[in-house]
Amino acid sequence: MVRAGAELYTPNLVPGRSVYGEELRAEEGAEYRRWDPWRSKLAAYLRTPGASLDLSRVQRLLYLGAAHGTTASHLSDLLPRAELYVVEKSASAFSHLLALSRERENLLPLLADAQLPERYRADVAPIDFLYQDLAQRDQTRIFAENAAATLASGARGLLMLKVRSVTQRRSPRTVIQEARAELERAGLAPRPAVDLAPYSRDHAAIGIEG
């Protein structure tokens, strides 16, 4: 990943191709894609003070809720030799992922429900990084169950928690505290939550230590 001022870029794995209309930029013989923090919560996270992401030893990544592949495409740029299992349950979004995976061989799309990791764990485990971005009430439970089913020991992860999808009855601060406590009970080691405002209102990123 390259920073140019506040902007983030990833080295384009498929030169000449833009995935979601993002700017392409040539520099010193290489091409880079602008990583838009308004379109990708991971880019928003990386632009936030206190965020950290070490993908240096990642060989197998599981991504839950990949949608059309906007963020997954940047992970594909950053991890050209890794296997990125990208799970999506919507058939229409999955068709975009499938098309993207034809150009990007490190993307391995799975049409599946992340609530049922037993259906794909044999195909994907052991995973060394778990990334999740699903707007579901039980997001934290889904993350914990996928971690239990697929993570190698010492693996890390990042949960993009959509606070209002959990409940609107309790304050965001309480919902985040409850999510961190649930992750701890599941044997995971959550870092302090990072607020993704102004890019993604109502979202907190919770990193998991290895």
Ligand SMILES: C[S@@+](CC[C@H](N)C(=O)[O-])C[C@H]1O[C@@H](n2cnc3c(N)ncnc32)[C@H](O)[C@@H]1O
């Ligand atoms: C906010 S979008 C993800 C955007 C994407 N992460 C990105 O940054 O490019 C959430 C996606 O999660 C998918 N989703 C929701 N519940 C799911 C589940 N139980 N299993 C798999 N995918 C799910 C939705 O279909 C939707 O495409």
